[in-house]
Amino acid sequence: MALSFEQGPIRPPSEARSLLLRVTRNCPWNRCEFCPVYKGERFSRRTVAEIKEDIDTVREMVETLKRRSWEGGFGGSIDRRLVEGILQDGRYSESFRSVAVWLYYGGESAFLQDANSLVMKTPNLAAVVSYLKETFPQIKRITSYARSSTLARKSVEELRKLREAGLNRIHVGLESGSDAVLSYVRKGVTAAQQIEGGRRVAAAGIELSEYVMPGLGGRRLSREHALETARVLNAINPDFIRIRSLALPGGTGLREKWERGEFERPSDEEMVRELRLFIEHLKGIQSYVASDHILNLLEEVEGRLPEDKAAMLAVIDRFLGLPGEERLLFQLGRRLGLFRNLSDLEDPGMRAKAQLMKERVAAQFGGDLEQAIRTLAERYI
Ligand code: SF4
Structure with missing residues (x-):
């Protein structure tokens, strides 16, 4: 039987080259009005033993790939031709193919799925992360998604234990720092929890990546969304602020509200103006602003604060200054x-x-x- 292990549906764009390892299934909250990802799926935990078994399967896959490499005359290295052959061969499972691609890109990072791995008990998650590091000592970066409400409940000491085990980066879907927006889209967290959770991660020495969603407040809450999100991020000073503009996929509550005329979706241009107001109000922090999502209109609004702020605003102004056509x-x-x-x-x-x-x-x-x-x-x- 083809070797395989369990993987979840999504990862952040910046984890495209990471090994995807599922430590819990789906989202324990699953109520955000803009999010289609796990709708209809029940959250469940996986045991440490199950996850370790998956890590053992990955090790077996790595050994198989190395054998294939020697047999194919590639001297044990994960050559592009070897990977292309595996991707085209229907006998291999999806997870096997993903491991081949992971190794091809160096095999140095791993992402723990799904939506909120930090909901695991700290000793269990630490055991998984340590086992992953022991099995693959070449892994330099282990990352995960987490909800702010979960992070705000973990002590800095617990988070430090996770860092010592090898968890180096946490991605948080902050989306907004405005309580009005957070409650409107049923994010299930408050601005105060976003600040508390983010600060604890930083205090534990884990890199923090916060996702922000321009447009999420609609036309009505646009200004408050921009200003409050900047205020919350100024209080956290995360390593990364990642921009992911609003979209309204089918099957989400926010799309239904828009279709019923209850939510006024901002135009591209309005979202760009909102982004300008947001960036203008980011102050006193050293975060890197990344625009690594295809839905963002202005991909080049990217750089380190504070030194690149003027250049980021200049890109926006250049766009806004163009004639309408x-x-x-x-x-x-x-x-x-x-x-x-x-x-x-x-x-x-x-x-x-x-x-x-x-x-x-x-x-x-x-x-x-x-x-x-x-x-x-x-x-x-
Ligand atoms: S917490 Fe994240 S994964 Fe869960 S519903 Fe909200 S946006 Fe989706």
Whole structure:
């Protein structure tokens, strides 16, 4: 029988090259109105023994891959041709393929799934992390998602134990620092818990990555969302602030509210203005702002605070200062995957392609380019 082990559905974009190891299943909260990921799935815990068995399976896979490498004349290294062969061979499980890709990229990081691994009892999670490190000493980074409410209940001492075991980074879906927004989207945490949880992680010496969602407050709460989120992050000073703009995937409560006219979704341009207000109010912190999600219109708004703040605001101002037609062309080109940076508008080849596509898309959507842009962006959800 093909070797396999259990993996969950998602990971942060920055963990694309990590080994994915499932330590709990689904989300213990599962009520956020904007999140489609685990809807209809029940949360469950896995035992330490089950997870260790999975780690043993990964070790077996690594040994098998090394054997295949020697047999294929690659001298034990995980060569691209070896991995391509495995990806195309239907006899291997999905998890086996993912281990081949992980090794190909160096095998140096692991991500613990699913939505809130820190909900595990601290000694159990520490035992899993230690076993993973012992089994694969080459792993340099072990990361996980966690909810702020869970982190706010862990003592700094417990978090320190996890760091000593080898957990180096925690990703938190902060989304907003506004209590009004958090309650509207049923995030199940308060701004005070977001601050407390984040500070404890930092005090324990674990790297902290906080995800922020421009647009989540809709038009009504846009200003409060920007200002309060900046206030909360200023109080935490996380290592990373990661931007992931609002999308409204089907099957979520927020999409239904929007369809009923109860939630006013901001346009791309309004989200960019909100992002400007947010960044402008980030003060006294040294976080790295990352824009590593395809849903973000302005990928180049990225840099270290405080020194890159002016450059980040300048990118936003450059976009907002474009004539209306140019802004639309950029939005469309970005959503079609043609443009990445604003300077791509100056590339004659890319520009001509975007113009052509614009005419086609306008015809297809009866001239409603805003709707076309939204529909195209939703392909990435
Ligand atoms: S806590 Fe995270 S995974 Fe769970 S419902 Fe909310 S956004 Fe989704």
